[in-house]
Amino acid sequence: MEHTLVLNATYEPINVVSWRRALSLLCQGKVEVLAEYDREIRSISFTIRMPSVLRLLKYVKIRRKFQHVKFCRANIYARDHHTCQYCGRKCPTEDLTFDHVIPVVKGGTKTWENIVTCCFECNHRKGGRTPDEAGMRLIRRPKEPEWVPNMLHITIGVKSAPDSWRDYFYWNVELEKTGG
Numbered sequence: 001m002e003h004t005l006v007l008n009a010t011y012e013p014i015n016v017v018s019w020r021r022a023l024s025l026l027c028q029g030k031v032e033v034l035a036e037y038d039r040e041i042r043s044i045s046f047t048i049r050m051p052s053v054l055r056l057l058k059y060v061k062i063r064r065k066f067q068h069v070k071f072c073r074a075n076i077y078a079r080d081h082h083t084c085q086y087c088g089r090k091c092p093t094e095d096l097t098f099d100h101v102i103p104v105v106k107g108g109t110k111t112w113e114n115i116v117t118c119c120f121e122c123n124h125r126k127g128g129r130t131p132d133e134a135g136m137r138l139i140r141r142p143k144e145p146e147w148v149p150n151m152l153h154i155t156i157g158v159k160s161a162p163d164s165w166r167d168y169f170y171w172n173v174e175l176e177k178t179g180g
Contacts, residue, residue, distance in 0.1 A: 002037050004051050005165045009059040013168055022051045031056055035164035052164040069145050071112060073098060079145045080117035086136050087122050095119060101142065103128045112144035 004022035006015040017025070023041065025031045026048075035053040069075055076098050083090045085099075099118035102108030105128055116138065118126075126134040 002039065002050055002052070002162070005053045005161075005168060006031070007034070007053065007055040007168055008062075009056050011055060011168060014056075014060065014062065019050050022054055023048070025054060026051060030058070034168075037162070037164075052162055053168060071110075075145070076112075076115055077117050079112075079142075080140075083117060083139070084119040084122050085116035085139050085142070086118060086126065086131070088139055089119055091119055097123050099123050099126060101138065102130055106130065113142055116142045 002019055003016050004019060005013060006017055006022075006025070008014050019041070022031075026033065031051075031054040033051045033053070034055050035051070036049040037052050039050045040047050041050055069079075074093075077093060077096055081090070082093065082096060084096070097118055097120060098115050099122070100108040100110075101114050101116060104110075108114050122136070126136055131138055
């Protein structure tokens with residue numbers, strides 16, 4: 001069954017809901033319909049086209065805990081723009097690794113502030129040493145990203161998003177890849 005994209009009052013994507021939840025929001029007068037599917041939902045007393053995109057009529061403030069950027073390899077690469085933080089070379093994902101600025105054996109932790117994107121050559125050159133010990137300099141001091149502070153980062157959990165949603169996606173919305 002189709003899903004419905006829900007936008008905040010400011011047109012920012014905030015959720016994907018089932019068609020039943022979408023109709024509930026519509027009947028409660030909390031949303032307006034921006035796009036519809038060709039499919040209809042029929043009852044004894046009325047027929048309505050299934051909503052594809054809804055916009056909340058009142059702005060919903062997104063709580064800070066939902067804006068925390070997940071600490072993972074892909075997000076480290078994204079934070080550093082797929083660029084080695086030692087030599088400055090931009091590389092495809094398969095040619096990157098990450099580096100502990102302060103090595104784990106020297107008390108370094110697995111945190112945003114201690115891990116950077118690194119090419120294989122620089123990672124090998126640095127070895128288990130600090131940048132100072134290896135005679136290397138960081139291009140930028142690592143820190144937790146603050147990507148689009150007032151926007152929720154969502155992953156659309158459907159195989160392919162409907163065309164009617166595409167106008168409302170921003171760079172921070174990640175689509176699940178389809179096979180092929």
